[in-house]
Amino acid sequence: MSPPPSAHRPHVLIVGCGFGGLEAARRLQRADVDVTVVEKTNHHLFQPLLYQVATAGLAAPSIAAPTRLLFRGERNITTLMGEVTDILPAERAVLLRDGLRISYDHLIVAAGATHSYFGNDAWAAHAPGLKTLADAFAIRRHVLMSYEAAEKEPDPARRRALLTFAVIGGGPTGVEMAGTLAEIARHTLEGEFRHIDPASAEVLLIEGGPRVLQAMPEGLSQKAKEQLERLGVKVRLDAKVTSIDATGLDIATAAGSERIASHCVVWAAGVAASPLGKLLAAATGAETDRAGRVRVEPDLSLAGHPEISVVGDLAAAMSHAPGQEPKPVPGVSPGAKQMGRTAAGNVLHRIAGTPTEVFRYRDYGNLATIGRNSAVVDLGTPFGPLRFSGKLAWLFWLFAHVYFLIGFRNRLVVLMDWASAYWSFRRYARVVADVDGPGEGES
Numbered sequence: 050m051s052p053p054p055s056a057h058r059p060h061v062l063i064v065g066c067g068f069g070g071l072e073a074a075r076r077l078q079r080a081d082v083d084v085t086v087v088e089k090t091n092h093h094l095f096q097p098l099l100y101q102v103a104t105a106g107l108a109a110p111s112i113a114a115p116t117r118l119l120f121r122g123e124r125n126i127t128t129l130m131g132e133v134t135d136i137l138p139a140e141r142a143v144l145l146r147d148g149l150r151i152s153y154d155h156l157i158v159a160a161g162a163t164h165s166y167f168g169n170d171a172w173a174a175h176a177p178g179l180k181t182l183a184d185a186f187a188i189r190r191h192v193l194m195s196y197e198a199a200e201k202e203p204d205p206a207r208r209r210a211l212l213t214f215a216v217i218g219g220g221p222t223g224v225e226m227a228g229t230l231a232e233i234a235r236h237t238l239e240g241e242f243r244h245i246d247p248a249s250a251e252v253l254l255i256e257g258g259p260r261v262l263q264a265m266p267e268g269l270s271q272k273a274k275e276q277l278e279r280l281g282v283k284v285r286l287d288a289k290v291t292s293i294d295a296t297g298l299d300i301a302t303a304a305g306s307e308r309i310a311s312h313c314v315v316w317a318a319g320v321a322a323s324p325l326g327k328l329l330a331a332a333t334g335a336e337t338d339r340a341g342r343v344r345v346e347p348d349l350s351l352a353g354h355p356e357i358s359v360v361g362d363l364a365a366a367m368s369h370a371p372g373q374e375p376k377p378v379p380g381v382s383p384g385a386k387q388m389g390r391t392a393a394g395n396v397l398h399r400i401a402g403t404p405t406e407v408f409r410y411r412d413y414g415n416l417a418t419i420g421r422n423s424a425v426v427d428l429g430t431p432f433g434p435l436r437f438s439g440k441l442a443w444l445f446w447l448f449a450h451v452y453f454l455i456g457f458r459n460r461l462v463v464l465m466d467w468a469s470a471y472w473s474f475r476r477y478a479r480v481v482a483d484v485d486g487p488g489e490g491e492s
């Protein structure tokens with residue numbers, strides 16, 4: 050397939066419309082280029098609030114915006130729903146799963162990351178990870194159905210296992226999931242069951258390292274642990290998962306190995322780059338790191354292929370600040386957005402014949418929420434780090450996330466849902482279509 054509207058303009062193909070792809074496309078809107086955005090879903094997803102869908106706090110449309118709608122007014126941008134399955138740098142073309150071939154002059158690959166089970170892929174069947182809306186629906190169903198099954202279960206040991214929720218991985222996603230699952234048990238479901246007490250549910254957060262939120266300063270990690278424990282989460286540090294099956298998991302600690310019976314295990318422990326990274330590396334000779342991320346040049350292009358850039362979670366990129374040693378860019382949304390903008394700007398530089406820009410990551414800090422009124426914030430300011438936790442941090446987290454959500458309607462809906470949940474403790478996005486499996490109407 051040739052570039053759409055005007056074949057005489059350079060054609061920029063963007064793979065993926067997450068944070069990196071969306072920002073790249075926005076940088077190119079109204080530029081003198083034709084842009085095609087290929088995205089395997091039909092929406093841009095705000096992943097930082099995905100755990101809210103997984104825990105029934107928000108409905109999917111509140112955190113996802115249709116890709117087509119985002120570019121509706123941009124005449125130079127064409128949106129195609131499809132999955133890129135191969136990249137052919139020698140022919141300057143990509144192939145889609147449905148057989149379509151799209152040629153390009155410039156390619157920006159922003160296909161993100163997926164879960165990694167560190168070589169234990171069989172665990173995926175019992176411990177879903179959280180990356181897409183489909184994952185969030187699966188986890189939400191799993192959590193809600195565990196309570197439903199417990200209400201009908203006469204055997205005390207099986208009932209206990211149904212009411213044991215284990216979250217693996219003490220990064221931001223694991224902390225958010227565990228805190229919210231504890232809130233659901235203590236508050237949301239209060240008074241709704243007759244044979245079980247939802248508040249007796251046990252929520253475990255299992256972390257292989259010595260502290261949660263390891264990217265945060267130690268003091269904030271400790272604060273986060275205390276806030277989790279106040280919410281009723283049992284935090285197990287230095288506990289390595291050695292197996293997961295349909296009835297629970299085994300962990301290894303300094304005290305020996307331990308079996309935890311649980312019917313609801315959530316995986317928040319590892320990420321691996323999109324498989325497109327390996328394909329790209331094989332086709333261009335680019336190197337990948339251990340997570341499968343593609344090593345890029347300082348201007349985010351591939352060595353020997355200036356027409357190809359890789360951005361976001363798929364890129365092993367370095368930040369080049371003047372007068373400082375290059376530093377790795379973290380896998381967070383501001384990193385992806387900034388890379389998307391720089392890579393798209395560099396496409397315009399190449400077309401204009403001007404020098405490309407070296408990528409410099411601007412780190413504004415780190416936030417993580419733990420639950421109602423609980424969060425930790427670590428901000429970089431010109432006067433040094435600003436760190437705080439508790440209710441003020443939670444309000445900061447809340448407004449920052451609403452601010453960065455795409456679209457006025459989404460911001461309004463999220464604010465209203467959160468205000469209602471705050472006062473009532475209720476979570477209304479709890480519709481599962483039937484007992485047998487996900488069906489139409491779960492959103």
Ligand SMILES: Cc1cc2nc3c(=O)[nH]c(=O)nc-3n(C[C@H](O)[C@H](O)[C@H](O)COP(=O)(O)OP(=O)(O)OC[C@H]3O[C@@H](n4cnc5c(N)ncnc54)[C@H](O)[C@@H]3O)c2cc1C
Pocket residue numbers: 064065066067068069070087088089090092093094096097098099100131132133134159160161162179180221222323325360361362363380381382383385416
């Ligand atoms: C649960 C969760 C919570 C997070 N919380 C935070 C947070 O609080 N703060 C923060 O800064 N960061 C957070 N992150 C990380 C942040 O979301 C990522 O760093 C960011 O999304 C990376 O952007 P990206 O564009 O590289 O990838 P993504 O945003 O993942 O986008 C990749 C896109 O490419 C599409 N795609 C993939 N493969 C193909 C293909 N073959 N063909 C076509 N399309 C394809 C995908 O459907 C997706 O839309 C979180 C991530 C997760 C999963």
